[in-house]
Amino acid sequence: MKVKLWGTRGSIPSPGPETIRYGGNTSCVGVTLADGSMLALDAGTGIRSLGLALAQEPARLHILLTHLHLDHIQGLVFFAPAFQPQTEIVIWGPASPEASLRDRIARYISAPLSPVEVRELPCDVSFRHCPQSEWEIGSARISAASVSHRGPTLGYRIDDGGSSLAYIPDHEPALGADLDSLEEDWISGLGLARNASLLIHDGQYADAEYPDHVGWGHSSLSHALSFARRAEAERTVLFHHDPMHSDERLDRLSEEARERWGAMGGNPEAIDLAVERAEYELPTRMVSAISAT
Amino acid sequence: MTTQKPLELILARNLMSALSTPAFLVDEGGVLVFYNEAAGALLGKRFEELGTVGAEEWGSLFGPFDEAGEPIPYDELPLVVAVRNGRPAHADLQISSADGTRHRVEVSAFPILTPHGSQGAIAVFWPAGSSNGAGH
Numbered sequence: 001m002k003v004k005l006w007g008t009r010g011s012i013p014s015p016g017p018e019t020i021r022y023g024g025n026t027s028c029v030g031v032t033l034a035d036g037s038m039l040a041l042d043a044g045t046g047i048r049s050l051g052l053a054l055a056q057e058p059a060r061l062h063i064l065l066t067h068l069h070l071d072h073i074q075g076l077v078f079f080a081p082a083f084q085p086q087t088e089i090v091i092w093g094p095a096s097p098e099a100s101l102r103d104r105i106a107r108y109i110s111a112p113l114s115p116v117e118v119r120e121l122p123c124d125v126s127f128r129h130c131p132q133s134e135w136e137i138g139s140a141r142i143s144a145a146s147v148s149h150r151g152p153t154l155g156y157r158i159d160d161g162g163s164s165l166a167y168i169p170d171h172e173p174a175l176g177a178d179l180d181s182l183e184e185d186w187i188s189g190l191g192l193a194r195n196a197s198l199l200i201h202d203g204q205y206a207d208a209e210y211p212d213h214v215g216w217g218h219s220s221l222s223h224a225l226s227f228a229r230r231a232e233a234e235r236t237v238l239f240h241h242d243p244m245h246s247d248e249r250l251d252r253l254s255e256e257a258r259e260r261w262g263a264m265g266g267n268p269e270a271i272d273l274a275v276e277r278a279e280y281e282l283p284t285r286m287v288s289a290i291s292a293t
Numbered sequence: 294m295t296t297q298k299p300l301e302l303i304l305a306r307n308l309m310s311a312l313s314t315p316a317f318l319v320d321e322g323g324v325l326v327f328y329n330e331a332a333g334a335l336l337g338k339r340f341e342e343l344g345t346v347g348a349e350e351w352g353s354l355f356g357p358f359d360e361a362g363e364p365i366p367y368d369e370l371p372l373v374v375a376v377r378n379g380r381p382a383h384a385d386l387q388i389s390s391a392d393g394t395r396h397r398v399e400v401s402a403f404p405i406l407t408p409h410g411s412q413g414a415i416a417v418f419w420p421a422g423s424s425n426g427a428g429h
Binding site: 095096097132145146147148152175176177184185186187188189190191192 | 296297298299300301303304306307308310311408409
């Protein structure tokens with residue numbers, strides 16, 4: 001499984017010289033599965049670059065949306081494969097009692113916010129609510145679970161070839177909860193992240209910023225580290241950078257994260273701050289078979 | 294992969310933990326999965342001491358009793374009505390704390406309905422005759 005970060009920023013695109021290293025595009029992660037199937041996790045402005053980078057349009061690709069805040073869907077109408085008639089795109093997302101996934105997305109892909117309507121997209125696009133049980137895409141098993149954020153929001157886990165990716169970009173698991181003492185099944189998102197090979201998790205705020213943003217749906221550095229410790233993921237990438245955080249600020253946060261992770265008993269090299277265009281290859285592992293004797 | 298409790302239960306527990314109003318939480322199967330410190334003070338036993346209690350079992354731990362002091366059938370308890378029938382329920386009743394003291398309370402229960410159906414129910418206890426649900 002290959003993972004590439006196409007957009008690492010939260011809230012609003014933040015291009016400029018001060019964010020050029022960590023990137024200014026909003027949430028999008030490209031995943032290539034062991035069998036070559038292609039997934040995009042969220043469709044922030046980073047998905048535009050992902051679409052341009054696809055040398056050959058895949059016949060079918062899946063977009064897994066965590067939720068429908070603008071920074072996670074803003075790139076949809078600038079995703080080149082959506083304008084290729086031969087491409088089939090399946091968009092997965094959270095259910096809502098209010099309206100279907102298609103109708104909620106159509107509020108953005110319609111006048112006056114968009115020059116095109118969903119029905120005008122040349123590709124073959126379909127919309128599916130994520131099931132509560134696992135399902136398969138290509139060679140992967142996909143799991144989705146509701147997580148603590150504002151509005152219907154999912155986190156995802158992708159198991160493929162013996163490796164696993166957990167993606168929970170917008171998440172405030174510590175809202176009203178003590179992550180260090182709560183039982184595991186009472187922590188939002190922990191089931192998805194448990195023992196993941198790679199955990200991509202919200203790390204929007206420095207600790208000093210969090211008190212002014214309680215309930216906004218995002219994590220402080222301390223909360224992200226506590227969550228990662230409970231999850232026991234092999235590697236953690238802190239994601240969804242605050243638009244006010246410059247590269248220099250993120251460098252300092254990265255240094256602090258690694259120091260604190262080391263002090264918690266972890267390997268400092270196993271904590272990264274997300275960098276746009278960074279790539280991770282999760283090795284295909286032999287999965288031991290249970291003999292039926 | 295381990296599974297988490299439904300998010301609605303997690304958020305309900307987080308909210309209840311911050312309240313001074315006694316509150317109980319059951320899952321979709323009627324299992325008592327949490328009550329807060331205020332409820333623990335009323336019952337004389339903290340949730341951490343008791344832990345999860347199965348459906349049909351928790352009702353008998355604290356009574357409850359009607360005005361005449363007779364046990365109230367499990368099926369008629371507000372929490373059970375809320376979780377089974379998916380509608381709010383209210384009752385005046387007495388509960389017995391760990392030391393045998395009886396407390397008259399008003400109980401309001403409501404179901405936790407989600408896009409995936411009912412995930413459980415919450416009951417809030419209000420000491421009868423009190424203008425302050427926290428009992429202070």
